[in-house]
Amino acid sequence: MYFPKAAAVFLCITTLSEAFSIPDVGYHLAARTPQRFGQGGSGGGQNRANNGTTKASNGGGSAKTSTTRAAAAASVTKAATGNNNNNNNNNVAAGNAAAGTACLKSNAVQTGSADDGNATPKDGQSASATDTANFINFCSGQTLTNGLQLKTGSCNGIVMGKIPSTANMISAIVVSPKPAENIAASTTFTIAVQMKGLTAGSFTNAAATYYSAPQDLASNGQIIGHTHVTVQDLGNSLQPSSSPDPVQFAFFKGINDAGNGNGLLSATVTGGLPAGNYRVCSMTSSSNHQPVLMPVAQRGAQDDCQKFTVGVAASGNGNGNTNANAGGNAATSATKAAAKATTTARKSKATKRARMYVV
Known part of the structure; x- marks a missing residue:
């Protein structure tokens, strides 16, 4: 059938x-x-x-x-x-492996996270949030960063990573442009930053691995990473009274190479900038673009900023300075003339008095 x-x-x-x-x-x-x-x-x-076979057959x-x-x-x-059984054994092994990677090991637990720091309160000191498991589930139920740059905000559960010694802290100085330097408008120029304490040249895919791995150290104890340079327009003055909008920038560049091998990193501003007053700053990061972490709070800053002018703005500032100097010089001359006239008048009066008392 x-x-x-x-x-x-x-x-x-x-x-x-x-x-x-x-x-x-x-x-x-x-x-x-x-x-x-x-x-x-x-x-x-x-x-x-x-069909012809017997029933016995x-x-x-x-x-x-x-x-x-x-x-x-x-x-x-x-x-x-x-x-x-083999499948069960494989599934158990896979489950154990997964549990092992998702489980916080006992030698990784930081007991300091269980202390709010206010056993001896100080004026103005805030109590820390606490957790007995390194805040491993801090982002549970939140929108996860997941390697992306989410403009609406997110929660990143990746550990901060390795932190250097004080001997390997990062420091930066902008060497170009120079303070208050004037650059011709719409003209290509170079921004240069001298770094210390950074093993530069490590730059991950910012579109897929943003903040997705911890800060790490090279064999020399320095942070592995890179720096960025960002330029912002300060408006009509090099000394504005309000801070610039962080969303707005005139130029931005991540420097993903090792520079000259001695800490000098640079970026070219092709085509230059329009006339105006500007601030350029360095922003040093680990490989995955997070701001670098230092071992102590009391230290020098790891980044630097410089103010400079471009084109007409510098000319205007120069005219202002010239006018101010001219006005100051004129005022000084007038003061000197008045003082001289006063002295002459005093001498004349003294002469007359002397003549009055001559016998």
Whole structure:
């Protein structure tokens, strides 16, 4: 008799042990799939074709077929059970591995995070948030940073990483442009920053790995990373009374090379800038673009800023200075003339008095 495949699958599943995998069933069912063109499957079809055989013969054939089926079933069950055990072992191993990577090891727990720091309160000192497991679930339920620059904000659960010694703290100085230097408008120029304490040249994909890995140190103990330079327009003065908008910038460049090998890093401002008053700053980062972390709070800044002018703004400032100087010089001359006139008048009066008392 011809059995559809679905019926054959159901038959094997109900007949054999439940502890076998579908791939094994498929393999054994393929051996028993009926042939096309009316030819039977195994011994059953052949016995039905031989109608002249005796009942004994049929009985023997049936017994033989039953024995064969039993043996096949036992083989399938044994193989399936073995495979199932292997699958279970693999799943357990994979689960343990996953648990191991997601589990906080005891030697990584920082007990300092359980202290709010206010055992001895000080005026103006805030109590710290606390956690006994390194804040491992701090971002649970939040929008995760996940290597992306999310302008709407996010929560980053990546650990801060390795922190250098005080001997390897970072320091920077902008060497070009110079303080109050005037640069011609729309003219290409170079921004240069001299770094100390940075193993530069490591710059990951900012579109996919932003803040996605901890700060790390090179074999020399220095932070591995890079710096950026950003230029902002200060408006009509080099001494504005309000801070510039951090969203706005006139030029920005991440410097992803090692510079001259001695800490001098540079970026070219191709085409220059329009006339105006500007501030250029360095922003030093680890490989994954997070601001660098230092070992102590009381220290010099790791970044530097410089103010400079471009084009007409510098000329205006120069005219202002010239006018101020001219006005100052005129005032000085007037003061000197007045003082001289006063002295002359005093001398004249003294002479007259002297003459009055001459005998």
